Amino acid sequence: MRTEAPVDEKEPVFLSIAEAISALRIDFGQYAPQVSLFMDLCPLVLGPDVRIVNDSRANSLWIATPGRGHVNRMRRISPRDLGRLLVDTLAKSPPAARVMAEICRRTFLVHAAPSGHGSGEKPGVWVHMDMEGFECRQCGRCCRELDYRHEILPLDYENWMALGRDDILERVATVIRGGRINACSVWVEPGTRRFSEVCPWLAPADPKKNSGRWRCRIHECKPDICKQYPGTRKHARMTGCIGFDRP
Ligand code: SF4
Numbered sequence: 444m445r446t447e448a449p450v451d452e453k454e455p456v457f458l459s460i461a462e463a464i465s466a467l468r469i470d471f472g473q474y475a476p477q478v479s480l481f482m483d484l485c486p487l488v489l490g491p492d493v494r495i496v497n498d499s500r501a502n503s504l505w506i507a508t509p510g511r512g513h514v515n516r517m518r519r520i521s522p523r524d525l526g527r528l529l530v531d532t533l534a535k536s537p538p539a540a541r542v543m544a545e546i547c548r549r550t551f552l553v554h555a556a557p558s559g560h561g562s563g564e565k566p567g568v569w570v571h572m573d574m575e576g577f578e579c580r581q582c583g584r585c586c587r588e589l590d591y592r593h594e595i596l597p598l599d600y601e602n603w604m605a606l607g608r609d610d611i612l613e614r615v616a617t618v619i620r621g622g623r624i625n626a627c628s629v630w631v632e633p634g635t636r637r638f639s640e641v642c643p644w645l646a647p648a649d650p651k652k653n654s655g656r657w658r659c660r661i662h663e664c665k666p667d668i669c670k671q672y673p674g675t676r677k678h679a680r681m682t683g684c685i686g687f688d689r690p
Contacts, residue, residue, distance in 0.1 A: 457558065459567040460537045463547055468530045470550055474681050476522030478504070480550060481529060487546055488529045488538070495525075540566045552677040573676055577686045583657030584683055585672050586642045594668040595627040606664060614643060629666065 485495045494507040507517045540557035547555040553573045559566030603611045613633040618626040630639045648656035673679035
């Protein structure tokens with residue numbers, strides 16, 4: 444639950460071509476296969492001669508990729524493999540910044556501009572996260588329905604230790620390696636490693652009025668993953684956040 448406006452909304456973020464490809468790999472892996480997007484990206488990534496057909500009645504995708512001086516025969520490909528083919532092709536033959544910017548624009552639904560035209564400029568993409576208009580409606584959906592249990596940072600844990608928040612720490616399961624906290628998971632029932640069914644810090648914003656709005660009881664020191672949600676406009680759309688919808 445991100446109850447304040449993102450602070451960096453005016454600042455574009457620079458991604459090198461390799462970083463942009465890594466971001467694509469994460470995007471393609473974190474949601475269900477985005478068939479329309481993948482098909483849309485095919486000519487940009489695989490070349491204008493690629494043929495891709497979505498046979499929705501048979502629930503299958505067919506692709507013919509360009510070879511040397513010819514186009515290969517059509518073959519069946521799963522949506523997930525198509526996503527992998529696109530990212531692997533980009534990693535093998537990184538595209539020009541102009542093409543990468545277009546791929547980022549279509550994938551992340553952001554403003555993206557190429558960099559690297561001028562002498563000394565590193566090739567890459569300037570991405571504007573385009574978070575304007577976001578306003579958390581405190582519906583609590585992200586807290587109740589998204590699985591962020593294993594996304595807690597050791598830095599979050601250290602922060603709670605520094606604050607002396609034993610009430611929070613007793614709800615964190617840790618993995619310790621070499622005397623250091625290697626991984627954290629939340630929220631467990633105190634004294635056990637059993638996950639709580641709902642976030643224990645989620646509370647009605649106004650219990651007397653039953654407004655349907657929720658608040659975080661550890662808002663001032665909640666985990667970084669919660670502070671950063673939703674990371675992008677697309678992230679909000681793909682995970683059901685209504686913060687960009689008009690009231
Ligand atoms: S789903 Fe979106 S609008 Fe609802 S509480 Fe989470 S961040 Fe706020």
